Amino acid sequence: MPRSNLKIAAALLTVGIVSFAAGAIAQGRYPEINRAEGHLQAALGDLHVARDVFGGHKVNAEGLIQQALGQLQEGKGFAAAHGN
Secondary structure (H helix, E strand, O other): OOHHHHHHHHHHHHHHHHHHHHHHHHHHHOHHHHHHHHHHHHHHHHHHHOOOOOOOHHHHHHHHHHHHHHHHHHHHHHHHHOOO
16 A cells, blocks of 8 residues: 555544544533433424424424424534533
8 A cells, every 4th residue: 555545534534533543532421412412303303294284283283393402402512612
């Protein structure tokens, strides 16, 4: 393997390890938020399989849950960026 390919492979491995470590740390930092995300994901799954006889309210609820999940992700990013 040429030297440049070896350097690229090492760099990619390093980035992967750092990304994995950051994700693992974030998982442990916010257990209540992570649990809430799991509950919201479960609710979203239930809504997806529910019949659509609610005059658009089910679809609106799905959108609101997606917004809530996005807000939790942004909040975790904010907290992490501010050392929390």
